[in-house]
Amino acid sequence: MKPQATSKRWPWVLLSLVVMACSGALAVPVAWAVKTQVQAESGEPAxxxxxxxxxxxLSSGEDAGLRRVLAADRRDDLADQWRAYRAEMSRSGNPPSKLESGPLRVGPVRDGVALVATEVHAVWWQGQVSLSGSRHAWRFEVREDWGGWRVWRVEAPVWCCGYVRVDRC
Known part of the structure; x- marks a missing residue:
């Protein structure tokens, strides 16, 4: 009878050894994945x-990477605002090829809050000729949040009547 009792234990012993070996082997990739996710969610350095x-x-129309630079408390509202602005650009009939900004001017940082101002203009490519729209002031309130800087508020001019004529909207 003893041989049967011992033979029933071997699968459990083997399974325990496999679990211990795998948990050590999985610890490194899991730790790397967690570290990468934390870094991806950490905002920007400035x-x-x-x-x-x-x-x-906004210029590319791709929202990949956008949410990580939006303040957590306002992320959904800011993402909706971003999508609405992109929709206005598309609705105008001739969306720009890209948006270009001037220098980003950062005001004094006070209590983890900074104001950033710039001028943004639209660029349309037609063949090999580019047409540049007028420059409009944009203002951002950016806050230090969980170890990185994130956008808290965006003041942007309206697309229709701002960058393009009313009849195109």
Whole structure:
């Protein structure tokens, strides 16, 4: 009878060894994945960097990476505002090829809050000729949040009547 009792234990012993071996082997990739996710969610190292990402995402029309530079408390509202602005650009009939901004001017940082201002203009490419729209002031309130800088508020001119004529909206 003893051989049967011992033979029934071997699968459990083997399973325990496999679990221990795998948990050690999985610890490194899991730790790397967690570290990468934390870094991806950490915001930007400076106020102007957060604004640059926001404007780049707006210009490209791709929202990949946008949410990480939006303040957590206002993330959904700011993402909706971003999508609405993109929709206005598309609705105008001739969306720009890109948006360009001037220098990003960062005001004094007070209590983890900075104001960033810039001028943004639209660029349309027609063949090999580019047409540049007028410059309009944009203002951002950026806050230090969980170890990185994130956009808290965006003041942008309206697209219709601002960048394009009313009859195109």
């Amino acid at each position: 106020p102007d960097a957060a604004v640059a990402v926001y404007l780049l995402r």
